[in-house]
Amino acid sequence: MKLLAAAAAVAALSLAAAATPAPRVNDxxxxxxxxxxxxxDYGFFADGAGHxxxxxxxxxxxxxxxxxDGTDKSRFVYLPAGTTARAQGEGMLDLPVGAALVxxxxxxxxxxxxxxxxxxxxxxxxxxxxxxxxxxxxxLALAGKRIDLVTPAGAAISYAVPNKNQCxxxxxxxxxxxxxxxxxxxxxxxxxxxxHEAGRxxxxxxxxxxxxxxxxxxxxxIADAARGWLDANCAHCHKPxxxxxxSGLYLGWEVTDAAALGxxxxxxxxxxxxxxxxxxxxxxxxxxxxxxxxxxxxEGGVAMPELGRASVDPDGLAIVRAWITAMR
Amino acid sequence: xxxxxAIVAAxxxxxxxxxxxxxxxxxxxxxxxxxxxxxxxxxAQPGDVVQLGAGRFALSDxxxxxxxxxxxxxxxxxxxxxxxxxxxxxxxxxxxxxxxVTLRDFAVENAKGDGIKSKGADNIVYYRVRVTWTGGPxxxxxxxxxxxxxxxxxxxxxxxxxxxxxxxxxxGQSKGITVRYNMVESNVAGIEIxxxxxxxxxxxxxxxxxxxxLVFDLPSLPVMGGGNTLVEGNTVVANDTPNFAPKGxxxxxxxxxxxxxIMANDHVRIENNLLADNPTAQILVVAYPNAFKDERxxxxxxxxxxxxxxxxxxxxEPQFSGxxxxxxxxxxxxxxxxxDGLGGKDxxxxxxxxxxxxxxxxxxGAAPTSARPEGLAFAPMxxxxxxxxxxxxxxxxxxARP
Numbered sequence: 001m002k003l004l005a006a007a008a009a010v011a012a013l014s015l016a017a018a019a020t021p022a023p024r025v026n027d028x029x030x031x032x033x034x035x036x037x038x039x040x041d042y043g044f045f046a047d048g049a050g051h052x053x054x055x056x057x058x059x060x061x062x063x064x065x066x067x068x069d070g071t072d073k074s075r076f077v078y079l080p081a082g083t084t085a086r087a088q089g090e091g092m093l094d095l096p097v098g099a100a101l102v103x104x105x106x107x108x109x110x111x112x113x114x115x116x117x118x119x120x121x122x123x124x125x126x127x128x129x130x131x132x133x134x135x136x137x138x139x140l141a142l143a144g145k146r147i148d149l150v151t152p153a154g155a156a157i158s159y160a161v162p163n164k165n166q167c168x169x170x171x172x173x174x175x176x177x178x179x180x181x182x183x184x185x186x187x188x189x190x191x192x193x194x195x196h197e198a199g200r201x202x203x204x205x206x207x208x209x210x211x212x213x214x215x216x217x218x219x220x221x222i223a224d225a226a227r228g229w230l231d232a233n234c235a236h237c238h239k240p241x242x243x244x245x246x247s248g249l250y251l252g253w254e255v256t257d258a259a260a261l262g263x264x265x266x267x268x269x270x271x272x273x274x275x276x277x278x279x280x281x282x283x284x285x286x287x288x289x290x291x292x293x294x295x296x297x298x299e300g301g302v303a304m305p306e307l308g309r310a311s312v313d314p315d316g317l318a319i320v321r322a323w324i325t326a327m328r
Numbered sequence: 329x330x331x332x333x334a335i336v337a338a339x340x341x342x343x344x345x346x347x348x349x350x351x352x353x354x355x356x357x358x359x360x361x362x363x364x365x366x367x368x369x370x371x372a373q374p375g376d377v378v379q380l381g382a383g384r385f386a387l388s389d390x391x392x393x394x395x396x397x398x399x400x401x402x403x404x405x406x407x408x409x410x411x412x413x414x415x416x417x418x419x420x421x422x423x424x425x426x427x428x429v430t431l432r433d434f435a436v437e438n439a440k441g442d443g444i445k446s447k448g449a450d451n452i453v454y455y456r457v458r459v460t461w462t463g464g465p466x467x468x469x470x471x472x473x474x475x476x477x478x479x480x481x482x483x484x485x486x487x488x489x490x491x492x493x494x495x496x497x498x499x500g501q502s503k504g505i506t507v508r509y510n511m512v513e514s515n516v517a518g519i520e521i522x523x524x525x526x527x528x529x530x531x532x533x534x535x536x537x538x539x540x541x542l543v544f545d546l547p548s549l550p551v552m553g554g555g556n557t558l559v560e561g562n563t564v565v566a567n568d569t570p571n572f573a574p575k576g577x578x579x580x581x582x583x584x585x586x587x588x589x590i591m592a593n594d595h596v597r598i599e600n601n602l603l604a605d606n607p608t609a610q611i612l613v614v615a616y617p618n619a620f621k622d623e624r625x626x627x628x629x630x631x632x633x634x635x636x637x638x639x640x641x642x643x644x645e646p647q648f649s650g651x652x653x654x655x656x657x658x659x660x661x662x663x664x665x666x667x668d669g670l671g672g673k674d675x676x677x678x679x680x681x682x683x684x685x686x687x688x689x690x691x692x693g694a695a696p697t698s699a700r701p702e703g704l705a706f707a708p709m710x711x712x713x714x715x716x717x718x719x720x721x722x723x724x725x726x727x728a729r730p
Contacts, residue, residue, distance in 0.1 A: 301441030
């Protein structure tokens with residue numbers, strides 16, 4: 001029965017492909033008001049289920065990614081025909097209205113969810129889509145969803161697909177939705193060059209200090225690896241115009257003020273998240289640093305980040321602890 | 329039938345202010361409440377009312393509202409309960425990040441983090457909302473019950489909060505604030521106004537907390553320079569719950585039995601309160617006690633004005649270093665006003681015949697063991713007015729009526 005259904009689906013797909021000769025992204029789905037019900041409504045992928053990018057959809061990766069329970073993430077940027085992104089120094093690429101960012105989360109080769117970030121005339125909007133068991137379609141989950149999963153590390157977790165508002169909690173800058181990942185400093189020089197050469201980026205931004213590649217974390221200075229991880233995992237909220245602005249704890253790559261980074265900084269509104277500890281970072285002593293305590297926690301109200309993970313990132317935690325240990 | 333002119337005027341003002349297409353979105357308790365309620369909060373448009381039915385909403389995750397001008401209204405703080413006992417994620421029960429929101433007539437129970445947080449949410453009204461940790465004081469309870477932060481225009485009226493392991497009602501880094509007619513019980517801090525200006529804390533019932541009403545200004549925060557706050561007409565009685573805040577937090581240093589406590593700040597006025605049986609100190613005025621590096625920060629209390637208050641008992645079990653000897657020296661109970669002695673002659677303006685004690689600490693950050701206490705006496709005088717008006721914009725009152 002299953003085989004039959006799969007065969008029928010494949011047949012339907014090939015029929016659809018035959019009927020539409022040049023697969024194109026549906027620009028109206030990105031820019032019009034409303035919430036498209038299915039991921040396929042956008043046409044980001046030439047063969048819906050297969051995830052082969054349609055014209056104008058370019059895959060990319062970030063140097064150091066956000067931890068998402070050990071899922072594999074594939075990222076794509078879409079630019080409408082005839083448009084280009086603009087480089088803005090080391091920061092976020094300026095993507096035109098009509099652009100979209102697409103991120104698919106998969107575990108053991110099985111897609112769980114795809115999150116899209118759409119640039120509309122009145123700003124960005126984030127929407128989550130959950131894949132069906134047959135892996136043929138993903139459906140809008142406006143209010144989010146919990147899915148029981150087993151991580152690659154073998155942990156049984158309640159995986160949380162964020163709701164639309166939660167998309168914004170992380171993707172917010174001064175109350176507006178904004179992309180997080182594709183900052184020039186968190187993209188490889190090669191990718192930026194090829195994107196420019198493809199005519200999709202106005203210039204190759206010069207980056208003085210690039211976030212290290214996460215796979216290289218053992219080869220680079222420990223501070224760079226740790227700061228790269230904090231930038232990717234914490235700084236979207238912990239920045240002056242982010243969701244955690246009132247904490248005064250700022251963990252972005254560019255931050256130089258030791259107190260803002262948490263060195264001997266007392267908690268503000270942490271409650272039991274402070275774990276009976278006095279400082280965000282107590283140099284030399286990760287066991288007495290709130291930062292390490294919260295990264296290592298799985299408890300609601302304690303665990304950081306608050307959203308987007310149901311398991312601890314063991315490598316991220318190890319890097320942050322090593323960084324604090326080496327601190328004088 | 330003739331309606332009083334004021335009611336007619338108010339009714340027509342409401343009619344003008346309400347958007348034409350405002351809808352009421354009803355959400356009932358029951359299966360799949362998480363998805364149904366969260367979806368309603370996402371789809372709500374300015375002017376809409378999300379009407380929560382009576383009953384218990386079993387929630388598995390935090391809820392959030394990011395739409396401007398929405399009212400979330402239940403059937404009453406004892407009838408509609410958002411139950412977060414089974415919450416798996418998020419830092420609070422309900423998060424509001426949009427302006428002009430009204431939250432009223434429902435309860436939040438057992439949130440894993442804070443109860444209700446509103447951040448950067450201007451002109452917010454909390455009316456007859458209850459936030460409870462049902463197991464009573466416990467350091468595993470969430471930090472704040474009602475937690476507006478970084479907002480201009482905050483009205484908290486007729487709410488009830490108990491069990492918070494930090495502050496029941498906490499207003500941080502905000503301005504234009506009214507906290508009135510609330511019942512706060514069995515929290516570490518009953519009401520805390522932190523790094524905020526132009527706050528009115530009026531006619532609240534504050535009992536069985538560790539500390540009753542705190543007005544603090546702390547360093548290294550984006551918004552500092554707290555002050556211009558009026559604490560008046562509150563009943564601050566028997567705040568005697570042992571401190572159950574997780575260590576590390578500033579309120580973990582609040583002595584059990586503090587009535588009203590001012591730390592740093594400029595221009596706070598305290599008058600017409602009933603202060604009864606707060607066993608450490610009825611009124612405690614101190615400088616920020618820790619080391620700090622923030623050059624913008626003033627750690628001293630300035631112009632803390634104390635007018636007439638009704639004082640009964642208290643000071644009989646002071647919980648700080650040297651408190652017992654001090655108590656003995658004063659004949660079995662400390663006087664109503666305890667000051668750490670820091671901030672010089674500008675620290676305090678006392679306009680009434682009130683007894684006090686200065687601990688005479690030698691410097692900011694000095695250990696309590698270095699105290700050289702001496703008695704203080706004051707004579708009646710007229711207090712200067714606060715430099716600026718206090719309280720939430722009057723226009724918010726219309727959203728806080730039965």
